Amino acid sequence: MSWIDYVVVAVYFIIMIAIGLWAMGRVKGQEDYFMGGRGFGKLLQTFAAFGAGTGAHEPIQVGRTGWTSGLSGVWSALMWLFVTPVYWITAVWYRRMRHLTLGDWFVERYESKALGAAYAVFAILFYMFYLSTMLSAIAKFAVPLMGTDEIAGLDLKYILVPGLAGIVICYGVLGGLTAAYWTDLIQGVFIILLSVLLIPYGLWALVEQFGDPSTQGFMDGFTIMHQRVSGDYFNLFTGPSAGEFPPQYIFALTLLALVGIVVQPHFIATGGGSAKSENEARIGLVVGNFLKRLCTVGWALTALIALALLAGRPELAVDPDLVWGIAAREILGPLNVGLVGLMLACLMAAMMSSADTYMIVSSALITRNLYATYVNPDATDRESVKVARVTGLAIIVGASIVAITMADVFAQFTFAIELTILFAAPFWIGMFWRRANATAVWITIAFSTLVFFLLPIVIPALAPQMRTSPQWTTTTNRVTKTITRAATPADVARHEAWIKAVSQADGNAELLKKIGVEPPDCSVGDEINVVLTSGDKSVFWSGGVESVKAAFERVDQTDDGKMSILTERRVGELKGQGQFNLDFLIYHYLGVDLANASKATIETLRLPTRVLLPFLVLIVASYLTPRTSQAALDRYYVKMKTEVDPDPETDRRNLEESYRNPKRFEDKRLFPGTDFEALRPRPSDVIGFAISVVVCFLVIALLSWLAGIGG
Incomplete structure (x- = not known):
């Protein structure tokens, strides 16, 4: 980054803090601080939903999955697409609740202050882990842009994460939801820039590097992209990673997202609760989220451009998470006009637009459902706002600590998402069924906590022999597909990058493991064998299995001339790692053979247990x-x-x-x-929902069309 890039970032920070100071004078009480006086129209509601729903980790995540799975990798973020039409219905719920927190909703619906407090505790844990993924993603993105992974001898994350947290605290703590929404409007523009900025410059870079700039324009970059990358990388549902996101997995992800998203704490505000009316709530939530889906299309297209342009980068052979950062550096850096700094500011905007809302919503829960309920029931509005500002600071600090101390970003994210299991069934059933009651909800929460969070850790600790028992170390078959096709320029570049990465690893076993097997050594047009390996996934252990004394024996082998498929199973002594998947005992005792199941199928089978079981428990308990x-x-x-x-x-x-x-x-x-x-249903319910479904398919059509240009 040059001096002008740092100036761009600094100006961005100053504007955010100034908005916080301006909004501070508008806060008169709790409703002003937590809900902005419920006076937001369509524009601010749209960008609030857009900003809060767009995390800094998502462009980086799509960059990684796009690098490994091609166009189908977009489903790592686009899994929320078919949830969006349901927002047309749910936005009305949040506005009609007329509450300041979802904890207040649990108190009212189930006549239980303790449930409101339990929900507040859930929210604190949820946001500390969920927000930490964004802070971690920013730190990883900044490394290739800044050209260093440390400052003054300190790892970059120890400087960057607290710094970003400090900025969010400055404007969010001061100005409340009003500051958050106005900054979201500005940050939303930055996020849109983030999503499209690399596309024209990246296409032109392809022309400059592999075409003829004197006769070709940047649109010819699409043709070059297809010439350099194998056609299987442009399939939306099956890609080079042996179908990482097949339709049944996308369906499972969509249903899981739908069940859990409604109890994410910020939805009481961005989901419609802070809007002037039901109409503003609906339009803001749906349009804001479709805006995000369109940005996801931009992220996917950027990943495909990076595949064609950066296949020879050895850093990406080691860590595909660096795709976005390296693409920004290599494409925008040579221009030296501040665009690298703008890109970093854009990604910071994606994080900060979520963090400010999360912080304020969390502080509302702590203030109303813990402090005012159990510490000081007679607290005035002025006292409550003071408490909210202090507790909001604590949430950001907690998320920063998790981001710095927990290295596994994906583990942080999945833990946060799975936490919603605890309150999803009580929310959905409580919305529609009178029979549901507080006692049944407590039974359901206790069941979900035990089965999905505590017992998977406790059982192996009490019975360590389970980790080596052949009964519980079952793995799915390993399937090795060998595809014969013509080598592309990207294949040649990948092999060169692999050679460089191995040389730079200098025998480091950990790095060599990340680099993986050697790609085919080839020239463009050569007939090559592309080897894709899938399966060999532990059924019962979250961390997989470790071989003590194990080998693979052949189960089946087919060959049609273009593709050979070898199926093997692991035999010998194995040891389970991580937590025990207790819910998969159901399939075991039902006699379901999971040996030939793919990774996507295993993940799909988590749906019936983790979604349906809590609903079943709540319904039965409510009758009793x-x-x-x-x-x-x-x-x-x-x-x-x-x-x-x-x-x-x-x-x-x-x-x-x-x-x-x-x-x-x-x-x-x-x-x-x-x-x-x-x-x-009212006519407006049906028409709005139907239009939203049509827009979902239009987004898919747009993505397929853009990816097909030049093919």
Whole structure:
């Protein structure tokens, strides 16, 4: 980075802090601080949903999966695509709740302050791990841009992570949600720049390096990209990694995302709760998230350009997570006009636009559902805002500590996402079914905590012999596909990069393991054998199995001239690593043979247990335990049926009328007279949902069309 790049980053930071100082003067009470006075229109709601839903780790993640899996790697971030139409429905829920936190919702629906407190504790853990992934991603992205991994003898992350946290604290703690939303608007523009900036410059770099700039334009870069990269890298559902994201896995990811996303704590604000009206809530949430899906298309296209341009970089043979950083450095750096600094500021914007909202929502939960409930029930608005500012700081500090001390970014992310299992079923069922009650919810939370988080650690500790038992060290078959095709320029460059990487590793066993097997040594046009290995995944152990004395024996082999497939199984002494997948005992005792299952299939099979079991437990437990009081249920459900009026006074009067007559909307129910409280869909519900589904397919069509240009 040059001096002008550092100036760009510094100016960006100054603007963010100035907005925080401006917004500080607008905070008069809790609703101003936590919800911005519920006065946000379509524009700010759109960019709030866009900013909060777009993490700094996602462009880097798509860069990595695009490098390893081609176009199909986009599903590592696009898995949320088909969840988006449901937001048209859920946005109304969050606005009609009229709460400041989702903890308040659990308190009201289940008449339990303790559930609100438990949800607050969940939120603290969730955000510390979820936000830490973004801080870690920024640190990794900055290394190739800054040309060093340390400053003054310290690892770069020890400088960068606390620095970014400090900026977020400055403007977020001061200005609350108003500051967060206005900075999200600016940061949203930066994120869009991040998503498209490398595409035209990258295409032109392909022309300059491998074409003829005197006769070709940057659009010819698409043709060069296809000439340099094998065609299987441009398939949206199956790629060179033996189908890392097949349709059934995408479906499973979509359903898992849908079940869990509704209880992510920030959705009470960005999901519609801070909007002026239900219409603003819906449009903001859906449009903001579709804007993110379009940005994901840009990330995928950038990854394909990087595949064609950077296949010869030895650093990427070691760590594909560096794709985005190296692409920015190599494509934008030579221009020396501040674009590298702009790219770094853009990625920081992706992190900070999420971090500020997460911090404020977390501080609201701590203030309202812990402090005001158990420490100082008589706290004034002024005192509550002071507590919120201090506790918001603690969340960011905690996330920074996790980012610095926990090296495994993917583990941080998956732990945060899986935590939503604890509250997903109580939310979904509580929204529609009167029979659900607090006792049943506690039973469900206890069940999920034990089965999915505690027992997988405790059982192997109490019975260590399980780790070496042949019964529990089962692995799926290893499938080796050998594909015969013509070598592309990228294949030649990959082999050269592999040679350089091995030479630079200088015998380091850990680095050599990351580099992997040698790609084919070839010239362009040579017939080569591309070897793709999949399977050999542990069924019962999260960390896989380690061979003590083991070998592979052949199960099957086929060859049709273009592709040979060798299927083998691991035999011998093995030792399980990590946690025990307790939920897979169900498949074991049902006699399901998982030997031929792919990695995607194994991941897909996590769906029935981790999603359906908590729902089943809650339903059964609800029938066996006492109901919530009739008066509380009547008050809650009639409130959720009362449309929000943008005028607070009118809305208050409408609510009072509903509370006086809880049966006023009985004629709008799908199943009147039952415990099921779903309403009949309105025309606006159906039309908006249908349009959103169509847009999902248009996004896929756009991505396929762009990737196919020049092919």
